[in-house]
Amino acid sequence: QSVLTQPPSVSAAPGQKVTISCSGGSSIIGNNYVSWYQHVPGTAPKLLIYDNSKRPSGIPDRFSGSKSGTSATLDITGLQTGDEADYYCGTWDNRLSAGRWVFGGGTKLTV
Protein backbone atom coordinates (compact mmCIF):
# COMPACT_ATOMS: atom_id res chain seq x y z
CA GLN A 1 0.00 0.00 0.00
CA SER A 2 1.64 3.22 -1.20
CA VAL A 3 1.52 6.39 0.87
CA LEU A 4 0.64 8.30 -2.29
CA THR A 5 -2.43 7.17 -4.25
CA GLN A 6 -2.47 7.06 -8.03
CA PRO A 7 -4.95 5.45 -10.42
CA PRO A 8 -3.53 2.11 -11.61
CA SER A 9 -4.13 2.91 -15.23
CA VAL A 10 -5.34 5.58 -17.64
CA SER A 11 -5.82 5.52 -21.37
CA ALA A 12 -6.58 7.93 -24.18
CA ALA A 13 -6.25 8.17 -27.93
CA PRO A 14 -3.31 9.78 -29.72
CA GLY A 15 -3.61 13.55 -29.71
CA GLN A 16 -5.87 13.58 -26.69
CA LYS A 17 -5.16 14.73 -23.14
CA VAL A 18 -4.82 12.62 -20.03
CA THR A 19 -4.64 13.57 -16.37
CA ILE A 20 -2.92 11.48 -13.71
CA SER A 21 -3.69 12.26 -10.09
CA CYS A 22 -1.59 11.74 -6.99
CA SER A 23 -3.13 12.17 -3.55
CA GLY A 24 -1.61 12.10 -0.09
CA GLY A 25 -2.06 13.56 3.36
CA SER A 26 -1.53 17.16 4.35
CA SER A 27 1.75 16.33 6.05
CA ILE A 28 3.06 14.78 2.85
CA ILE A 29 1.97 16.44 -0.39
CA GLY A 30 0.50 19.39 1.47
CA ASN A 31 3.84 20.47 2.89
CA ASN A 32 6.34 19.32 0.28
CA TYR A 33 7.18 19.55 -3.38
CA VAL A 34 5.99 16.83 -5.74
CA SER A 35 7.96 15.42 -8.65
CA TRP A 36 6.87 13.12 -11.47
CA TYR A 37 8.80 10.35 -13.22
CA GLN A 38 8.24 8.46 -16.44
CA HIS A 39 9.40 4.86 -16.60
CA VAL A 40 9.39 2.57 -19.56
CA PRO A 41 10.21 -0.90 -18.17
CA GLY A 42 13.74 -1.90 -19.00
CA THR A 43 14.97 1.67 -19.24
CA ALA A 44 16.11 4.33 -16.79
CA PRO A 45 13.28 6.30 -15.18
CA LYS A 46 13.14 9.91 -16.31
CA LEU A 47 12.35 13.07 -14.35
CA LEU A 48 9.39 14.86 -15.96
CA ILE A 49 8.27 17.43 -13.40
CA TYR A 50 9.86 18.78 -10.22
CA ASP A 51 8.85 21.34 -7.58
CA ASN A 52 5.20 20.60 -8.45
CA SER A 53 5.21 22.24 -11.86
CA LYS A 54 8.71 22.82 -13.26
CA ARG A 55 10.02 20.96 -16.29
CA PRO A 56 13.67 19.94 -16.66
CA SER A 57 15.43 20.98 -19.80
CA GLY A 58 14.39 18.78 -22.71
CA ILE A 59 10.96 17.84 -21.41
CA PRO A 60 8.31 19.08 -23.85
CA ASP A 61 5.62 21.44 -22.63
CA ARG A 62 3.03 18.77 -23.39
CA PHE A 63 3.85 17.62 -19.87
CA SER A 64 2.67 19.86 -17.04
CA GLY A 65 2.22 19.48 -13.32
CA SER A 66 0.26 21.19 -10.61
CA LYS A 67 -0.51 20.83 -6.93
CA SER A 68 -3.49 21.86 -4.88
CA GLY A 69 -3.85 21.07 -1.21
CA THR A 70 -3.08 17.42 -0.67
CA SER A 71 -3.18 16.36 -4.33
CA ALA A 72 -0.96 16.75 -7.34
CA THR A 73 -1.73 16.29 -11.00
CA LEU A 74 0.25 15.44 -14.11
CA ASP A 75 -1.31 16.49 -17.40
CA ILE A 76 -0.13 15.17 -20.74
CA THR A 77 -1.55 16.78 -23.86
CA GLY A 78 -1.15 15.83 -27.51
CA LEU A 79 -0.61 12.20 -26.53
CA GLN A 80 1.83 10.18 -28.59
CA THR A 81 2.33 6.44 -28.67
CA GLY A 82 5.81 7.07 -27.31
CA ASP A 83 4.22 8.36 -24.10
CA GLU A 84 3.14 4.84 -23.17
CA ALA A 85 4.90 4.22 -19.87
CA ASP A 86 4.42 4.02 -16.13
CA TYR A 87 4.20 7.36 -14.33
CA TYR A 88 5.08 7.89 -10.69
CA CYS A 89 4.65 10.80 -8.36
CA GLY A 90 7.06 11.25 -5.48
CA THR A 91 7.58 13.49 -2.50
CA TRP A 92 9.14 13.71 0.94
CA ASP A 93 7.28 12.17 3.87
CA ASN A 94 8.30 13.93 7.04
CA ARG A 95 5.75 12.37 9.34
CA LEU A 96 8.50 10.34 10.95
CA SER A 97 11.46 11.96 12.66
CA ALA A 98 13.96 10.70 10.10
CA GLY A 99 11.86 11.47 7.04
CA ARG A 100 11.84 9.37 3.91
CA TRP A 101 11.12 9.59 0.23
CA VAL A 102 7.84 8.06 -0.96
CA PHE A 103 6.38 7.27 -4.36
CA GLY A 104 2.90 6.60 -5.60
CA GLY A 105 2.01 3.13 -6.79
CA GLY A 106 2.38 4.18 -10.40
CA THR A 107 -0.06 4.72 -13.25
CA LYS A 108 0.21 2.81 -16.50
CA LEU A 109 -0.60 5.02 -19.48
CA THR A 110 -1.93 3.37 -22.60
CA VAL A 111 -2.15 5.44 -25.77
Place this chain on the structure above:
Amino acid sequence: EVQLVESGGGLVQPGRSLRLSCVASGFTFDDFAIHWVRQVPGKGLEWVSHISWNSANIGYADSVKGRFTISRDNAKNSLYLQMNSLTAEDTAFYYCAKDRRAAAGTDNVFDYWGRGTLVTVSS
Protein backbone atom coordinates in the same frame (compact mmCIF):
# COMPACT_ATOMS: atom_id res chain seq x y z
CA GLU B 1 26.00 13.37 -20.71
CA VAL B 2 25.08 12.15 -17.24
CA GLN B 3 25.33 8.40 -16.91
CA LEU B 4 24.74 6.06 -14.00
CA VAL B 5 25.53 2.39 -14.48
CA GLU B 6 24.57 -0.17 -11.87
CA SER B 7 26.12 -3.60 -11.53
CA GLY B 8 26.41 -6.45 -9.07
CA GLY B 9 22.92 -7.88 -9.28
CA GLY B 10 22.21 -11.57 -9.66
CA LEU B 11 20.72 -14.63 -8.05
CA VAL B 12 21.47 -15.05 -4.36
CA GLN B 13 20.15 -17.40 -1.70
CA PRO B 14 18.06 -16.14 1.22
CA GLY B 15 20.21 -15.03 4.11
CA ARG B 16 23.22 -14.32 1.94
CA SER B 17 24.81 -11.01 0.97
CA LEU B 18 25.32 -9.03 -2.20
CA ARG B 19 27.07 -5.77 -3.01
CA LEU B 20 25.76 -3.46 -5.69
CA SER B 21 27.82 -0.79 -7.40
CA CYS B 22 26.91 2.30 -9.39
CA VAL B 23 29.48 4.15 -11.48
CA ALA B 24 28.70 7.73 -12.41
CA SER B 25 29.98 9.98 -15.19
CA GLY B 26 29.11 13.24 -16.87
CA PHE B 27 28.85 15.34 -13.70
CA THR B 28 30.87 16.28 -10.63
CA PHE B 29 30.05 13.23 -8.53
CA ASP B 30 31.10 14.63 -5.17
CA ASP B 31 28.77 17.62 -5.48
CA PHE B 32 25.58 15.61 -5.18
CA ALA B 33 23.66 13.21 -2.98
CA ILE B 34 22.85 9.83 -4.52
CA HIS B 35 19.99 7.45 -3.79
CA TRP B 36 19.15 3.80 -4.25
CA VAL B 37 15.57 3.10 -5.36
CA ARG B 38 14.16 -0.34 -6.05
CA GLN B 39 11.25 -1.78 -7.93
CA VAL B 40 9.79 -5.22 -7.43
CA PRO B 41 8.95 -6.50 -10.94
CA GLY B 42 5.43 -5.40 -11.78
CA LYS B 43 5.21 -3.15 -8.72
CA GLY B 44 5.94 0.47 -7.91
CA LEU B 45 9.08 2.33 -6.92
CA GLU B 46 10.40 2.17 -3.37
CA TRP B 47 13.10 4.49 -2.05
CA VAL B 48 15.80 2.46 -0.31
CA SER B 49 18.60 4.72 0.84
CA HIS B 50 20.43 7.99 0.30
CA ILE B 51 23.90 9.35 0.99
CA SER B 52 24.99 12.95 0.97
CA TRP B 53 27.89 14.28 -1.05
CA ASN B 54 30.38 13.79 1.78
CA SER B 55 28.80 10.66 3.32
CA ALA B 56 27.95 12.61 6.48
CA ASN B 57 24.20 12.27 6.01
CA ILE B 58 22.79 8.80 5.35
CA GLY B 59 19.25 7.43 5.51
CA TYR B 60 17.47 4.12 5.00
CA ALA B 61 13.96 2.89 4.46
CA ASP B 62 12.62 0.96 7.44
CA SER B 63 12.42 -2.16 5.28
CA VAL B 64 16.21 -2.32 4.89
CA LYS B 65 17.51 -0.54 7.99
CA GLY B 66 20.07 -2.65 9.83
CA ARG B 67 20.62 -4.94 6.84
CA PHE B 68 21.75 -2.61 4.03
CA THR B 69 24.67 -0.20 4.09
CA ILE B 70 25.16 2.59 1.56
CA SER B 71 28.57 4.06 0.87
CA ARG B 72 30.39 6.04 -1.78
CA ASP B 73 33.92 6.56 -3.04
CA ASN B 74 34.12 10.01 -4.57
CA ALA B 75 37.60 9.34 -5.95
CA LYS B 76 36.14 6.53 -8.02
CA ASN B 77 32.81 8.23 -8.84
CA SER B 78 31.15 5.21 -7.34
CA LEU B 79 28.22 4.38 -5.09
CA TYR B 80 27.72 1.08 -3.30
CA LEU B 81 24.97 -0.82 -1.54
CA GLN B 82 25.99 -3.67 0.74
CA MET B 83 22.97 -5.90 1.23
CA ASN B 84 23.03 -8.48 4.01
CA SER B 85 20.50 -11.01 5.31
CA LEU B 86 18.63 -10.91 2.04
CA THR B 87 15.07 -12.20 1.83
CA ALA B 88 12.70 -12.90 -1.05
CA GLU B 89 11.10 -9.50 -0.38
CA ASP B 90 14.35 -7.87 -1.50
CA THR B 91 13.96 -9.27 -5.01
CA ALA B 92 13.78 -6.19 -7.23
CA PHE B 93 15.44 -4.01 -9.79
CA TYR B 94 17.79 -1.65 -7.98
CA TYR B 95 18.37 1.80 -9.45
CA CYS B 96 20.85 4.44 -8.44
CA ALA B 97 19.55 7.97 -8.85
CA LYS B 98 21.37 11.28 -8.69
CA ASP B 99 19.89 14.05 -6.57
CA ARG B 100 19.90 17.70 -7.58
CA ARG B 101 21.09 18.59 -4.07
CA ALA B 102 24.21 17.77 -2.09
CA ALA B 103 22.28 16.32 0.85
CA ALA B 104 18.84 14.96 1.71
CA GLY B 105 16.04 17.40 2.26
CA THR B 106 12.40 18.05 1.60
CA ASP B 107 13.09 19.33 -1.91
CA ASN B 108 15.16 16.43 -3.15
CA VAL B 109 14.63 15.45 -6.76
CA PHE B 110 15.95 12.37 -8.56
CA ASP B 111 17.10 14.07 -11.73
CA TYR B 112 19.03 11.23 -13.36
CA TRP B 113 18.66 7.48 -13.02
CA GLY B 114 20.51 4.38 -14.12
CA ARG B 115 18.89 1.47 -15.92
CA GLY B 116 19.02 -0.73 -12.86
CA THR B 117 20.39 -4.11 -11.88
CA LEU B 118 18.18 -7.07 -10.97
CA VAL B 119 18.59 -8.81 -7.63
CA THR B 120 16.80 -12.13 -7.25
CA VAL B 121 16.72 -13.75 -3.83
CA SER B 122 15.74 -17.37 -4.11
CA SER B 123 16.87 -20.80 -3.01
